[in-house]
Amino acid sequence: MDKDSSKILNRMLEKIAKENQYYDSKITIKSTSSGGANYTSYLHQVTISAPGKDDLKLFVKLAALGEKIRSRTELIIFEIENFFYKKLLKNYEAIEERNMVPSEHKIVTPKFYASNEECCKEVLILEDLTSKGFQAFDRFESIDWKYASKSVQNLAKLHALFIAWSVYDPEGFKNTTNLDLNACIPLRLGILKNAMTSVIEATRPENKERMEKFCKEVTKNDVFTDFFKPIRRPVIAHGDYRPSNLLHRKLDDGEVEVISVDYQTLFKSNPIFDLMYFIFTGSDKNFRKNHFKETIEHYYKELRAALDRLHLDPDYIYPREDFDYELQKVMPLGLVISSFSLLFITVQEEDAPMVNKDIEINDFVVPPNNLYKERLNDIIDDYIDMGIL
Numbered sequence: 001m002d003k004d005s006s007k008i009l010n011r012m013l014e015k016i017a018k019e020n021q022y023y024d025s026k027i028t029i030k031s032t033s034s035g036g037a038n039y040t041s042y043l044h045q046v047t048i049s050a051p052g053k054d055d056l057k058l059f060v061k062l063a064a065l066g067e068k069i070r071s072r073t074e075l076i077i078f079e080i081e082n083f084f085y086k087k088l089l090k091n092y093e094a095i096e097e098r099n100m101v102p103s104e105h106k107i108v109t110p111k112f113y114a115s116n117e118e119c120c121k122e123v124l125i126l127e128d129l130t131s132k133g134f135q136a137f138d139r140f141e142s143i144d145w146k147y148a149s150k151s152v153q154n155l156a157k158l159h160a161l162f163i164a165w166s167v168y169d170p171e172g173f174k175n176t177t178n179l180d181l182n183a184c185i186p187l188r189l190g191i192l193k194n195a196m197t198s199v200i201e202a203t204r205p206e207n208k209e210r211m212e213k214f215c216k217e218v219t220k221n222d223v224f225t226d227f228f229k230p231i232r233r234p235v236i237a238h239g240d241y242r243p244s245n246l247l248h249r250k251l252d253d254g255e256v257e258v259i260s261v262d263y264q265t266l267f268k269s270n271p272i273f274d275l276m277y278f279i280f281t282g283s284d285k286n287f288r289k290n291h292f293k294e295t296i297e298h299y300y301k302e303l304r305a306a307l308d309r310l311h312l313d314p315d316y317i318y319p320r321e322d323f324d325y326e327l328q329k330v331m332p333l334g335l336v337i338s339s340f341s342l343l344f345i346t347v348q349e350e351d352a353p354m355v356n357k358d359i360e361i362n363d364f365v366v367p368p369n370n371l372y373k374e375r376l377n378d379i380i381d382d383y384i385d386m387g388i389l
Contacts, residue, residue: 005062005121012114012125013046016058022050029060040064040077040264045128057131058113063122076178077264078122083178084263085112085124088236092161095168099310107157108259129247134259137243139345140371142284145291150258151246151278152299155238158260159271160306162236163317176268179236181228184267189224194365195340202368204377210389211380218336227333231270232322239265241274242281242345271318272330275299280334281341285378292382296327335383339376346372 010027017025028047046058063078089109096106111127137147166173196215203211218224228237238245238260245262279288279295300323304314343366351367368376383389 005123008116008118008121009044009060009062009123012116012123013048013058016113016125017048017050017056020048020056022048022053022056025050041124045130046125057128059110059126059128059130061122061124061126063120078124079117079178080266081124081262081264082115082117082122083176084266085109085115085126088165088266091165091169091172095161095164095310099164101309105157105306105309107154107161108257110261129259129261133249134247134257135249136247137282139242139244142287143243143282144287145294146256147243147248147258148278148283148287148291148295149298150248150256151243151282152275152295153302154246154258154260155241155274155278156299156302157306158238159235159274160303160310160312163233163307164310164312165236166234167312167317173234179267181225181267181269184239184265185221185225185228189219189221192224192336192340193219195343198343198366198368199339199376202373202376203380207377207380207384207389210384214335214389215339218332224336227330227336228267228269228273230268231326231329233271233318233326234268235271236266237269237271237273238263239267239269239274239277241278242341244345270326270330271303271323272326273333276330276334277337277341280338280379281345284375285382288382331386332383332388335379335389338379342372342375343368346375 009029013027013029014025017023017027026049028049030045030047032043032045040063041061042064044060044062046060048056048058089112092107110129113125113127114123115125116123137143143151196219199215200208200212218227240262241260246258246260248256248258251257275296279292283291300320303318307314307317346369347366348369351369380389
């Protein structure tokens with residue numbers, strides 16, 4: 001942490017302590033690592049202690065990306081996450097209250113405390129949910145059905161709220177230009193193009209020709225962009241809905257509670273984007289063999305239930321034929337996204353790119369390891385079996 005960022009953070013923490021009546025407080029800041037799962041921020045855990053008070057546990061994100069990569073990729077991820085906590089979340093909470101959504105069906109997010117929005121010195125301070133027993137999923141493991149079903153249920157609730165906002169406030173939804181597509185395409189397409197050599201290298205010989213043809217097609221700007229676009233039912237997609245950006249904890253009854261975090265990559269899209277992203281970045285071949293169709297069906301069932309709770313008619317808002325149409329159009333995204341995202345998801349910490357203020361898009365190059373090769377080739381086989389590749 002540089003001196004300027006340290007001063008900003010300490011000032012913010014002192015203010016939070018005062019606002020929460022932590023007088024004569026002691027503030028402890030501990031740097032933490034995502035183990036190679038995070039590439040945008042420096043992470044810290046903070047404890048604010050004071051006599052007669054329970055410790056206040058906070059989670060801090062400090063911007064780690066500098067001007068070089070921002071100037072070339074229209075990167076506004078820190079602005080987007082601020083927008084989520086300061087405006088969107090309040091809108092969604094109001095929608096839930098207006099429709100009297102039961103507490104067990106409301107969206108759960110970390111409590112927001114404060115933020116600094118100065119460019120390249122952004123700070124976000126949230127509740128530290130690990131102090132309540134939440135933890136991140138092991139990115140080297142495949143999801144199972146219990147975890148996946150709760151993750152998809154959470155996703156459906158998020159999408160339903162996004163849809164409700166677009167219905168109840170169409171002008172507000174239309175005018176959120178910071179969530180338009182142009183903010184997220186350049187960086188992702190650049191990383192995908194950088195990864196193509198690794199993708200082809202990792203592909204089994206009998207499928208290399210197919211993959212080379214597929215990669216050549218999907219790296220065309222218009223083809224790549226089409227997967228991200230709203231189609232029949234616009235939503236705001238989470239944009240990076242994978243196990244590393246979810247937290248979970250086991251409940252006393254053996255069930256699992258899952259909530260999403262890291263709202264840096266929100267953008268206007270279609271509901272299928274997040275669904276394909278989650279399945280193909282978080283699962284192995286065995287999970288998809290047993291639960292692929294079940295996961296898709298579970299998502300649509302939960303989305304209908306969430307829309308019902310918001311007093312929106314699912315058959316009018318997002319009928320099954322529209323869902324199936326979008327699913328067919330966006331299905332190839334699973335292979336597109338996983339081909340480069342899995343490089344970062346499966347990378348060992350010591351091989352992960354060193355994120356700092358000077359990093360550029362060409363620095364996001366990760367050598368394919370054995371786990372990546374296994375996952376990628378299994379997905380290629382799935383897409384051949386589905387008749388898509």
